[in-house]
Amino acid sequence: xxxxxxxxxxxxxxxxxxxxxxxxxxxxxxxxxxxxxxxxxxxxxxxxxxxxxxxxxxxxxxxxxxxxxxxxxxxxxxxxxxxxxxxxxxxxxxxxxxxxxxxxxxxxxxxxxxxxxxxxxxxxxxxxxxxxxxxxxxxxxxxxxxxxxxxxxxxxxxxxxxxxxxxxxxxxxxxxxxxxxxxxxxxxxxxxxxxxxxxxxxxxxxxxxxxxxxxxxxxxxxxxxxxxxxxxxxxxxxxxxxxxxxxxxxxxxxxxxxxxxxxxxxxxxxxxxxxxxxxxxxxxxxxxxxxxxxxxxxxxxxxxxxxxxxxxxxxxxxxxxxxxxxxxxxxxxxxxxxxxxxxxxxxxxxxxxxxxxxxxxxxxxxxxxxxxxxxxxxxxxxxxxxxxxxxxxxxxxxxxxxxxxxxxxxxxxxxxxxxxxxxxxxxxxxxxxxxxxxxx
Amino acid sequence: xxxxxxxxxxxxxxxxxxxxxxxxxxxxxxxxxxxxxxxxxxxxxxxxxxxxxxxxxxxxxxxxxxxxxxxxxxxxxxxxxxxxxxxxxxxxxxxxxxxxxxxxxxxxxxxxxxxxxxxxxxxxxxxxxxxxxxxxxxxxxxxxxxxxxxxxxxxxxxxxxxxxxxxxxxxxxxxxxxxxxxxxxxxxxxxxxxxxxxxxxxxxxxxxxxxxxxxxxxxxxxxxxxxxxxxxxxxxxxxxxxxxxxxxxxxxxxxxxxxxxxxxxxxxxxxxxxxxxxxxxxxxxxxxxxxxxxxxxxxxxxxxxxxxxxxxxxxxxxxxxxxxxxxxxxxxxxxxxxxxxxxxxxxxxxxxxxxxxxxxxxxxxxxxxxxxxxxxxxxxxxxxxxxxxxxxxxxxxxxxxxxxxxxxxxxxxxxxxxxxxxxxxxxxxxxxxxx
Numbered sequence: 001x002x003x004x005x006x007x008x009x010x011x012x013x014x015x016x017x018x019x020x021x022x023x024x025x026x027x028x029x030x031x032x033x034x035x036x037x038x039x040x041x042x043x044x045x046x047x048x049x050x051x052x053x054x055x056x057x058x059x060x061x062x063x064x065x066x067x068x069x070x071x072x073x074x075x076x077x078x079x080x081x082x083x084x085x086x087x088x089x090x091x092x093x094x095x096x097x098x099x100x101x102x103x104x105x106x107x108x109x110x111x112x113x114x115x116x117x118x119x120x121x122x123x124x125x126x127x128x129x130x131x132x133x134x135x136x137x138x139x140x141x142x143x144x145x146x147x148x149x150x151x152x153x154x155x156x157x158x159x160x161x162x163x164x165x166x167x168x169x170x171x172x173x174x175x176x177x178x179x180x181x182x183x184x185x186x187x188x189x190x191x192x193x194x195x196x197x198x199x200x201x202x203x204x205x206x207x208x209x210x211x212x213x214x215x216x217x218x219x220x221x222x223x224x225x226x227x228x229x230x231x232x233x234x235x236x237x238x239x240x241x242x243x244x245x246x247x248x249x250x251x252x253x254x255x256x257x258x259x260x261x262x263x264x265x266x267x268x269x270x271x272x273x274x275x276x277x278x279x280x281x282x283x284x285x286x287x288x289x290x291x292x293x294x295x296x297x298x299x300x301x302x303x304x305x306x307x308x309x310x311x312x313x314x315x316x317x318x319x320x321x322x323x324x325x326x327x328x329x330x331x332x333x334x335x336x337x338x339x340x341x342x343x344x345x346x347x348x349x350x351x352x353x354x355x356x357x358x359x360x361x362x363x364x365x366x367x368x369x370x371x372x373x374x375x376x377x378x379x380x381x382x383x384x385x386x387x388x389x390x391x392x393x394x395x396x397x398x399x400x401x402x403x404x405x406x407x408x409x410x411x412x413x414x415x416x417x418x419x420x421x422x423x424x425x426x427x428x429x430x431x432x433x434x435x436x437x438x439x440x
Numbered sequence: 441x442x443x444x445x446x447x448x449x450x451x452x453x454x455x456x457x458x459x460x461x462x463x464x465x466x467x468x469x470x471x472x473x474x475x476x477x478x479x480x481x482x483x484x485x486x487x488x489x490x491x492x493x494x495x496x497x498x499x500x501x502x503x504x505x506x507x508x509x510x511x512x513x514x515x516x517x518x519x520x521x522x523x524x525x526x527x528x529x530x531x532x533x534x535x536x537x538x539x540x541x542x543x544x545x546x547x548x549x550x551x552x553x554x555x556x557x558x559x560x561x562x563x564x565x566x567x568x569x570x571x572x573x574x575x576x577x578x579x580x581x582x583x584x585x586x587x588x589x590x591x592x593x594x595x596x597x598x599x600x601x602x603x604x605x606x607x608x609x610x611x612x613x614x615x616x617x618x619x620x621x622x623x624x625x626x627x628x629x630x631x632x633x634x635x636x637x638x639x640x641x642x643x644x645x646x647x648x649x650x651x652x653x654x655x656x657x658x659x660x661x662x663x664x665x666x667x668x669x670x671x672x673x674x675x676x677x678x679x680x681x682x683x684x685x686x687x688x689x690x691x692x693x694x695x696x697x698x699x700x701x702x703x704x705x706x707x708x709x710x711x712x713x714x715x716x717x718x719x720x721x722x723x724x725x726x727x728x729x730x731x732x733x734x735x736x737x738x739x740x741x742x743x744x745x746x747x748x749x750x751x752x753x754x755x756x757x758x759x760x761x762x763x764x765x766x767x768x769x770x771x772x773x774x775x776x777x778x779x780x781x782x783x784x785x786x787x788x789x790x791x792x793x794x795x796x797x798x799x800x801x802x803x804x805x806x807x808x809x810x811x812x813x814x815x816x817x818x819x820x821x822x823x824x825x826x827x828x829x830x831x832x833x834x835x836x837x838x839x840x841x842x843x844x845x846x847x848x849x850x851x852x853x854x855x856x857x858x859x860x861x862x863x864x865x866x867x868x869x870x871x872x873x874x875x
Contacts, residue, residue: 041578041580042580042581043580043584044580044581044584045580045581045584045585045588046584070730070731073731073732108728109725109743112724113726117622118601119555119599119600119601122659124567124578124583125576125577125578127567128567128570128571128578129571129573129576131564131567131568131571132567132568132571132573134564134568135568138568138569139565139568140564140565140567140568142480142481142484142658143481143483143484144484145484145564145658146481146482146483146484146485146486147484150485150486150662150665150666153662153666154666155666155667155668156666156667156732157662157663157666158663158664158666158667159667159731159732159861159862162622162624162861162862163555163601163622164622164623164624164860164861164862164864165731165862167726167862168726168731168862168863168864169731171726171728171863172728172729172730172731172863174728175728176726176728177725177726177727177728177739177740177743178724178725178726179724179725179726180623180724180725180726180864181621181623181630181634181724182621182622182623183619183620183621184553184601184602184620184621184622185601185602185605185618185619185620185621186600186601186602186620189602192619196619196634199637199638199641202641203637203640203641205724205747205751220580220583220584220587221563221587224584224587224588224591224596225591225596225597227588228588228591228592228593228596229593229596229597230593286617287548287617287618287619288545288615288616288617288618289549289605289606289609289614289615289618292606295597295603295606296593296597302615303615306545306615310545422602423597423600423602424600424602424603424605424606425606425609425610426602426605426606426609426618426620427618
């Protein structure tokens with residue numbers, strides 16, 4: 001295939017376990033859980049009142065002085081993404097306009113961005129006064145909204161909520177002028193964004209790409225949606241830390257949350273020329289579609305298995321050569337079961353040897369950003385040669401033969417598979433490898 | 441060995457017509473798709489008109505419409521357009537055992553698709569009930585109860601941006617690479633470009649690519665109105681989209697679905713598919729300037745155009761026609777004209793460039809692929825679609841915009857450009873197919 005090799009020279013993450021990838025990694029290994037009662041709004045009447053929320057931050061700490069005015073155009077999805085990108089740029093050693101406004105050395109036109117985003121719901125208290133003045137006798141009146149409500153909505157309202165604004169703000173802050181795409185493919189968006197970012201480098205359209213995704217799902221409208229779809233657990237309100245139980249027999253739904261993850265992808269020669277530390281290599285990726293029941297849950301494993309097998313094939317990795325799998329593991333029982341079956345099929349007799357480490361019990365399910373957090377953790381597992389324990393996994397699903405690590409430990413991690421699927425049926429998989437100078 | 445990428449099918453649902461032929465006929469006869477808004481009561485909005493898809497009935501297009509019964513307008517337009525495109529390309533749809541000889545694992549989907557309309561009745565009602573104007577606080581208990589009593593799981597699910605691609609996977613059985621992107625008004629141009637790259641890189645044989653979007657709903661129109669992006673020529677919707685004129689005052693919001701079937705040349709030849717045109721170049725860039733404005737010197741637009749030409753391996757002398765983004769906003773039309781002049785130099789004045797948005801409006805996420813289809817038609821018929829309503833040219837905009845009437849011309853190679861909010865620039869170069 002392509003002659004250009006793509007390596008990862010830094011990661012960044014904002015997650016319920018902290019504002020940096022280091023905090024996320026420590027939290028994962030120490031068995032901390034980022035899930036708690038919702039703070040963003042009062043969830044008193046919600047069937048699911050818990051979520052994974054990112055700790056408090058001041059966005060001004062992450063936005064260069066010259067761009068601070070634009071911070072008010074950032075919804076929370078954008079803020080989290082800007083924070084993760086800030087870390088991924090600083091840790092890479094690349095000198096962007098944000099790092100040194102006077103002497104940036106980033107090759108702007110040869111740098112791209114490929115970012116996953118969810119459908120962003122507006123902040124209700126922001127628009128509520130304009131809606132409220134449009135009421136006539138206690139009922140919303142469209143004519144009054146047109147005359148009196150609309151003129152009071154903040155003029156740039158729409159720009160705050162367009163999915164591509166995550167990539168655009170990051171691009172402006174760091175002066176990224178090359179190819180730019182925003183993947184909106186449900187819960188596999190981040191896997192796809194990282195694959196496509198790598199492809200931009202492989203085909204020579206960019207030398208460096210910031211790839212990943214961000215989503216802030218702890219918005220009342222989005223939480224209602226997951227409850228209506230019956231994907232959220234309704235039984236975890238009194239014990240949030242034990243609520244999200246991927247692949248566990250007692251699992252009865254997912255816990256949604258927020259986060260952002262960014263990988264700095266780089267052409268190998270470009271990274272070597274500037275003496276960058278290489279954390280891992282991108283080895284392959286694929287996606288497909290699965291049959292679904294009512295477009296919500298997987299009906300069978302066909303689409304996920306196609307993605308996993310093709311990603312492995314592209315990476316030239318045999319299933320038994322895998323050292324770690326970070327699965328989607330949403331804790332939605334029927335989906336977990338199908339994912340477990342797929343991984344068992346693919347692994348064959350290696351099922352008893354390859355550790356499977358689901359992260360959502362600690363991180364919650366950050367929607368389209370979930371894959372970016374998984375991939376950031378995969379890079380750190382390779383760099384640190386360590387894996388953590390499967391959280392809230394006491395008794396695996398009936399018939400599940402996957403090997404779930406029971407405690408954090410040093411482990412030789414050369415090859416990692418991250419996979420996912422989405423409502424709507426899209427599936428995706430990515431394979432990362434430890435970087436070795438000679439490629440086989 | 442890079443694969444050549446050709447187009448073997450096209451489908452379109454847009455305000456001018458519900459297929460390619462009627463849309464092209466509309467473009468050639470000066471029709472337009474604008475009128476007063478019927479999808480909701482916009483009578484007191486700053487803009488009271490739009491460009492709506494008319495008389496589109498999915499039940500007449502599909503054999504099994506019940507598989508898509510809850511889908512939103514955007515998804516239904518995607519399905520209609522895909523059905524037409526697949527038929528032309530000889531891809532069987534709505535079957536579990538296709539006999540067309542195409543390996544579904546090598547056939548993928550790439551859409552530039554937008555979100556579905558919000559359940560605005562529930563949205564507005566819940567806020568009115570729960571907002572306390574005295575305390576400026578939301579009563580979340582009231583809000584939650586109202587929302588749960590009014591919203592449905594189906595409608596909520598179908599708002600998600602990946603649902604149009606999900607419906608196309610069910611329609612076509614595609615099991616290859618499935619992706620969906622949303623880079624504002626440049627989304628479907630980007631989807632087609634990225635899909636072409638996947639074929640070129642050998643990752644798929646066939647990609648069903650394009651876009652689908654409808655933002656004609658209370659919050660969508662409000663958002664664009666607040667940005668002052670829409671024309672407010674409420675006394676004359678039919679002449680409101682007037683790109684490159686001195687009197688232009690914004691775009692006309694449209695909606696639609698546009699699909700092209702992209703295929704590796706070897707796959708098309710093996711299947712004996714009719715080749716409509718070849719995609720030879722793709723360029724993508726970002727302004728990295730402001731989320732509110734295009735770069736004053738058209739930096740990003742210029743870079744995307746140059747990248748696309750370079751990717752195609754051709755020079756500025758090879759372009760016969762430019763299909764513009766041409767939105768009819770003050771900013772876009774000026775900066776786009778500047779960009780063309782910067783890239784093409786003195787030759788800019790010799791290249792006709794027009795905007796079909798003057799007739800079908802701005803289809804947002806779907807617009808780029810809809811316009812790409814008009815480029816293929818221009819190659820096939822050797823006729824350029826015009827820029828209508830161009831009676832008072834802006835004196836500072838002096839290119840050949842093909843004013844008011846279609847024109848016979850030699851059309852071998854075409855450049856299609858799309859620009860989106862936030863500084864997203866995507867450009868495709870297509871050419872008449874030559875073996």
